[in-house]
Amino acid sequence: MPDHFDADTVLLQVVGGQSVADEPPGFATFAAPRRAARGREKDVLFLALNLRARNTLAADRYTELLHLAANTFFGSGGSVTSAARQAIFAVNKSLLENNLRTGPPVQGGLLCVILRQAEVYAVQAGPTQLIVGHAETVERFPASAGRPLGVSDSVDTLYFHTRVQTGNYLALTGNANWRDLSGLGGLATLTAAADRLKECALSDFAAMVIRLEPEGSVGAEPMPSPGVAETAVNPLSGWTERLRAVVKPPEPERTSVAEPEPEPVVNAPLNLPPTETVNIAPAAVEAAVGAAVPVSEPPAAGTNWQDLLRRTERWKKDDQPSAQILEEPPAPELRPFQREASPVIDWGQLRAQAENGLRSFGRAVGVTLTEVIRALRKLMARVLPEGTLQRDGMFTVPTTVQIGVAILLPIVIAGMAGLIYIQQGREQDFEEALSQAQTAVAVARTQTDVNQARTAWENALAWAERAESLRPGLPEVATLRLEAQSQVDALNGTARVAFTPLLPAGIAPEANITKLALGGRDVFALDSANNRVWRLTQNQPGVYTLDENFQCASGNLNPIVVGPLVDIQFVAGPPPAPGEGDTDVLLALDNAGALMYCKRDTPPLGSYLANDMGWVQPRALELYANSLYVLDTGQNQIWQYTASGDIFNQPPERYFSDVIYDLRDIVDFSIAGGEVFLLRADGRVAICNRAFGGNGVCNESAPFTDERPGRVSGNRLQDVLAPSAMLYDAPPEPSIFLLNPQNNGLYQLSLKLVFTRQFQAQQTFSQPISAMAIDPNKRFFVGVGNNVYAGNRP
Structure with a gap:
């Protein structure tokens, strides 16, 4: 069987049971261009x-979108399905x-x-x-x-893969119903296959048969169908041939219009430096300035400036009015019994005298203080050992x-x-917090x-914790906090666990720490943070040590390269x-589908998990009944x-297999x-099984039962x-546990999603709980920081 094929293609359009000569739009075939992305x-x-x-769409609209899809596909690296998905997006x-x-919408x-x-891949x-059509x-x-394109940012993509051989047929259609x-794959010619598709059609259709x-x-x-040019793969090809040189037109020659040179000014009173003469055509002046601007005429060439100045000086002397001489008026006579006016006080002079006096007083005080400080410096120099903080005897x-000192003193x-x-x-904050806690408890x-x-007790607990943080150790505050905590725990169905660090x-x-096994x-x-797995071993009851020799880290395992790790599972x-x-093995999965096998005292081994569709976003793995289950949220599988x-x-x-569910918001799974x-991610749980023919069928929003006081049952816990x-906890009490990092709670549910209780730490962790595990003795293990x-x- 050959490894490479040529595609013999025909476009088929049937209307009313008859073939139409016009080729239908929307079909195209593209070969990889010379500069395709890696893998294409x-x-x-x-x-x-x-x-x-x-309304009927123009053929150009089909061509534009086909070009866009082809350019995106051949320009995207990675797996085949990833590039095809990018083209659809x-x-x-x-x-x-x-x-x-x-x-109108399309x-x-x-x-x-x-x-x-x-290999044939389809997205x-x-x-x-x-x-x-196989043999x-x-x-x-x-x-x-699925959902059509053009209605939402979210796209539902489906994937298909098969192997083909010589003589197989492919039929691509958008509206056929056969x-x-x-027996289609056993037909000998492309024409016979087209006739068979035409005979089996239940309605009008258009298809590309290969x-x-x-x-x-x-x-x-392989060439594109009519109307789809090969340049769709490389829209920049051919631009060089379409460019034309931009030739700058020659500038017109300038013609200078010379004016008659003006006559020199006679008897000029000033000797001006020589300036450069610029000849400007009158037409250019009129165009630049405008005819509406009046221009004053220059003075006549024969003006006598000396005579003009002499006449001006004479006018200044002869034409000025003469100044009048005013006589001093006589002093008024004093009438009998009339008192003389009281003398006027000169406040300005008094202010000046006061300022002079104060200035003199200030100088005297300054000199006195200077002398006092000088005497003290001499005295301190004599008291201190010779040469210590002294200069010129001071x-x-x-x-x-x-x-x-200048810097530190303000600080x-x-x-x-x-x-x-x-x-x-x-x-003051403590008094306010204590008062608020007492009031909230009373309410x-x-x-x-x-x-x-519940709201009042939670408010009281918050204020009591605030008061205790300001002044720890007070019995009064501790009593309020314990009462509020016990009431909140009773309403929320909470049991407290005493955790100790390993x-x-x-x-x-x-x-x-993000995962535990x-x-x-x-x-x-x-x-x-370090992309490795640590082993903590118990040497004696309750005492753990770190195994520095345990090797399980991402890197080059030759020939396998292990990238960032996402999940681990222990296999006994x-x-x-x-x-x-x-013989025990720890499995570690990275974000590209590589699986690492780690054993004690042995270097790790690695292999790639087989996947003909390619890995997109592997997120978690689970062991069940001698099988390994891997969740790939990018593939919805x-x-x-x-x-x-x-x-x-x-x-x-x-x-x-038959139904593809949207798994992009799944954060974890268990079996x-x-x-x-x-x-x-929003707290809902989907429950899936293979009760019907081996195909996975899901209840995408399974109901929760919450019988706590004031709580309402629904598709999630409130x-x-x-x-x-x-996390799944095995019998004798089979349960599902949910980790809620918002309150560091471990929520226990039955397999029917009935709330049982939640567990929280007695102490307060500095960071949210990021991982959890349960051993056969029903002990909790949690990762924090x-x-x-x-x-x-x-």
Whole structure:
């Protein structure tokens, strides 16, 4: 069987049971361009675009979107399905933006079929369909159309993969409805296959039919359908030929119009420096200035400036009016019995005299103080040892000390003032917090409504904790806090756990524990900050030590390269034979589908988990019944790997085959009693099983039962709005636990999602709980920051 094929293609359009000569729009075939992205060099892309609108769409609209899809696909690296998904996202974005801006809405579907050697990959969204005619069977994809493109930012994409050989047929359509097509793959010619599709059609349709021939037998590379140019792959090609040089037109020659040189001014009173003469044409002056601006005429050339100045001086002397001489009026006579006026006080003179006196007094005080300071400096110089802080027989402070005092003095004053303010402010804050706590407790005791009582007790607890932080150790405050805490715990169904750290100093200063796994007496902690797994081993009851020799970190394992780790699972091995080493294995999964096998005292091994669709976003793994389940939220799929000896190297089985669910918001999952529990980021839980024909079927929003006072049952718990992890606890009390980092609560639910109780730490952690595990003795293990804590379940 050849590894490469040529595609013999025909476009088929049937209306009223008859073929139409006009080729339908929306179909195209593209070969990889010369500068395709890495991984696209050997791909051949077939596109089927189905658009629906109130009015007939122009063929240019189909061409534009087909070009966009092809450019996006061949310009995107990574897996085939990832590049095809990017092409669908680009077309959806274009349709959505156009629908928001203009005209009636346009919806549709896009089918991307990629031929790579003997493999056919298909990624589809909206109303489109692919028929694959093998020699003995016919495959249809998908079973039902999903949400059309152009209506939302969210796109529902479906994936398909199959192998082909010479003589197989592919049929891409957007609106066909065919009855039984058995035997299609056994037809000898492309024309016979087209006739068969026409006969089996239940309605009008348009399709692109492809027959796969051995390489070189068709005689031409795959070409786009009419109306779709090869430049769709590289829209920049051909620009060089379309460029034209911009030639600057020659500037017109300037013609200077010379005016007659003006006559020199006679008898000029000033000797001006010579200036450069510029000849300007009159027409240019009129155009620049405008005819509306009047221009004054210059003085006549024969003006006698000396004579003009003499006449001006004479006018100044002769024409000025003469000044009048005013006689001093006589002093008024005093009449009998008339008193003389009292003398006027000159306040300005008095002010000047006062200022002079004060200035003299200030100088005298300054001289006195200077002499006193000088005498003190001499006295201090005599008291101090000779040469210490002295200069010229006087006490002298060095300049550096003076600068230091000038800097430190304001700081000391500000610190003392702040200390006094803080002390007084803390006292006032404590009094207010204590008063508010006492008031809230009094209000809560009188409440009859459960919800109002819960709010009042939570308010009282917050104020009591505030008062205790300001002045710890007061019995009065501790009593209020314990009463409020017990009432809140009773209303919320909370039991308190006393946690103790496994390592007093933590694992490492920069460590960040995100996953935990238990194996025998060992605790394995995934450190996402360092991308490694730590082993904590118990040497004696309650005493753990860090195994520095345990090797389980991401890196180059040759030939496997392990990237950032996302989850871990412990696999218990059989009892070792005499002389055999440890058989237990820790599995660590990275974000690209690589699986690392770690054992004690042995370097780690790695392998890539088989996945013909490619990994997008593997998030978590789970062991159940000798199978490994891996959740890939990017593929909306759970892959099941059956163990082969001690490793998982067999091709996977899809958990979801007929129905594809949206798993992009799943944060964790667990398996219990054959059912898969999927935890969503908003607190909802989906429960899936294979009760119908082996295909995974889910209740996407399973109901919760919450019988706590004042709580309401629904599709989530009211006080768990952003859980981060899920865990199954085995019998004798099979349960599902949810981790709520908002209050560091571990919520216990039955397998029917009935709330049982929640567990919280007695102490207050400095950071949220990020991981949890439960051992067979029902002890809790939680990861907080860089350490692991353990506590007995009450």
